[in-house]
Amino acid sequence: MSDPLYERDQAAAALEEVARAAGPYLGSLDDRPVHDHKADHLLDLLDHPFPERGEGTMDTVRRLLHVGTGAATHSSGPRFFHFIVGGSTPAAQAGDWTTTLLDQVGGLWLTSPFATRAETVVLGWLKELFGLPSSYGAVLTPSATFANLTGLACARQWWGERHGADVTADGLAGLPRMPVLAGGYLHPSSRKALQILGCGRDAARILAADEVGRVDLAAMDRALGEIDGPAVIVANAGEVNAGDFDPIDAMADLAERHGAWLHVDGAFGLFAALSPRLSHLVRGVERADSVTSDGHKWLNVPYESGFAFVREPELMARSFGAWGAAYLPAGDDPHVNYNMLGPESSRRARALPIWATLRAYGRQGHREMVERHHDLALRLGAVVEEADDLELLAPVRLAVVCFRYRPPGVGEEELDALNAWIGAELLADGRVYAGTTTYRGVTALRPAIFNWRTTESDVDLLVSVIREIIARRPI
Template sequence: MEKEFDDVLARTARIATDWLHTLDDRPVGETVSLDELRERLGGPLPAGPVPPLRVVEDLAAAAEPGLVAIPSGRYFGFVIGAGLPAAVAADWLTTVWDQNAGLYACGPAAAVAEEVAGEWLRDLLGLPAGSSYAFVPGCQTAHLTCLAAARHDVLRRAGWNVEEAGLNGAPPIRVVVSARRHTTIDRALRLLGFGTAGLTVVPADDAGRMDAAAVRSVLAGPPVPTIVCAQAGEVNTGAFDDLAAIADACAPAGAWLHVDGAFGLWVLASPALRHLAAGAERADSWAFDAHKWLNVPYDSGIAFCAHPEPHRAALSTTADYLTQGGDGSPRDAIDWTPGFSRRARGFGVYAALRSLGRQGVADLVDRCCEHARTFAAGLAGVPGCEVVGDVVVNQVLFRFADDDTTTRVLRDVIDSGEAWLSGTTVGGRRAIRLSVSNWRTSGEDVERTLAAFRRAAVS
């Protein structure tokens, strides 16, 4: 049995490293159609066992043309990072160790790695001492975690225990959101019982910044249980809400301030850029991803809460069979996350942070933003290209003369295999969004991509 494991893991490592070595030369996008992939991977379930080594080799061969080279330095789609070497290796070990990180008793090292990584993150980002945290699949679940804590707290202060009594008959909660909020906010709120029709939506400016004066106006009336959702890094433009002004409005109203910092919160690690998120430390909760700018393999999201009591009250659970283990009050993740049985995501975050250190994280963020500025300057010289708005951090938004041209140019670049980017719609018009979030991206990658757009623009 051990020999079989040795063989299959060794072969898997070789397949993986061989694939990584192709990143500079392979097309960034997939090279196969949906129907072809279904044919390559499909067929009837085998009647009997298939040797593990053959399964892995067949899977790799069948899947290879359908893989998107997300780890490539020329992948600029959505806001997706690549895995740092130490984080990828730690993620492999996480799979092999196979710890159930829900309980300390099921993985003491996993629990302590989360403790250490959580404290490192709190210190790195300058969040309040004593803040609680949760390692979750992504920012969507981080919002769910934080907003559950918010719901508990604002109702507790109104004399209602939502975990016992539910929402039927509860005092109404006012939820204030931006017109340019991310869709994951709506879905998290929906899962917590807040319908989108009941949200108080305040306007945003052309860059996507929430109108802080409108927030102040909404909160000026008689105090009611209130949650305000602000944003550090709008998904298209990278713009930041005025978090200090919004915090000023929330404080006298007793409103819970939640910050969606999916990628933008990482500017707090950069001395050159942290001013963009000034006031973030005054929020009550924060949700962000490690699989974006920290370049931890998918999936890895993080929730922080300045108030551990409502965080734990909203998420914790007990049962007779849940054995607590170890001396010194070990931390059980089931008290802080919506998950029960769960992957030990803390190992990957720990490895990424330790491999980069404080300066390395700052350098990664700064380097990506510098590449974004270089992109914007280069795109401005591409025939017919218009860069939309300012480059705030790592997002570049641009378009061509009309929607058809924008769509065609984007398609031509993707089909060339030189780069992969995602489209979007801003102000009712099609645009292209370029996000530099990858530790691998080099000046050469930037120039290759710009050259691909120059060719596409005149074709």
């Protein structure tokens, strides 16, 4: 084969091939292991010399489906408890396929009024869902890391302007280091954003009250009082090891008292706002200067999806727009151009799966999902607490359960090695996936329940597999 022009009649047939594979694959997710290591040999089918002449559309699509449905890690299924990962609801998945089908240039109104209007609509819906003021500026991003980059770039621009500088135009040269303060829950994505922004990955001053990382508010108050000029505070709504929260309302008080910028990283924890029984965890988020979250976590839309919200919308344009390129819309364009409000210029229409899932299931459906996952986490936490040889290391706050195997008469060092072994065996087994972490200085398991498909039977299987592994533990 050569020029794809000669296979244009295969375009619909190729999509039909994927659609035919979708039914059996999606129908198998409830029963198949998260990863079947016996299928890893299929990966070799991806690797061959680069073809001089192509193999053709249909042969290539069939090869990709054969390898992917067999050898992929089935993280969109109900038993992937590793990291913090959702799946793709039926509506979101169809919305994502539609995104690929239409292949919109989503950054400018001129190139796609459809994609732009869809993004404007879903950002409004998301602000309503999370209880954020409708006046906030907002933009969709590929991830929480990019969302943090967006919010912290606006904070950097705000900070520079208070020093009489336009850092977007002129950079940071000649300015002092931007003070960034946080508790011990600061996530690597915020550090990465600070790294990219030239502020320094390790620039944040961590003010923790204990080994867990809870913020020391008194120390933060003193530190802010000692800083000559404005500062940035980062609060976390949802800590990844045990699901704990920074006291956002109290940190907003500090920000107001000291004239600081408050950035809230709510990658998954912001979804606590959906539930009356959990919303207290994010009390005060509506007072933040920038707020971020992730769609491919608890919203259960496909990768890649993040959200950034900024109190002063004009800061977004000052941080990311005004390129001065004659072929692009000017800053006074009456239409919104989202590539001038965030870090991306080339953008797919990532609003479509978000629009689809929000419209399909509404506020009530997403609230029920959040509360169902919280109930499942509480169920797992209760199993741990009732067992003589398991130890719950932190209260279940949201949907992460942090615990370890702790049989009597075993020393701490051996316990760490034993729990690391259990974690490795879980991944090798493949039926369920749950990773390990270090929490309060010890090695722990931390299954996270965020997939829309997950039910009690999946959580019970996790416990059962852990019990099987423990039964064959090395003596």
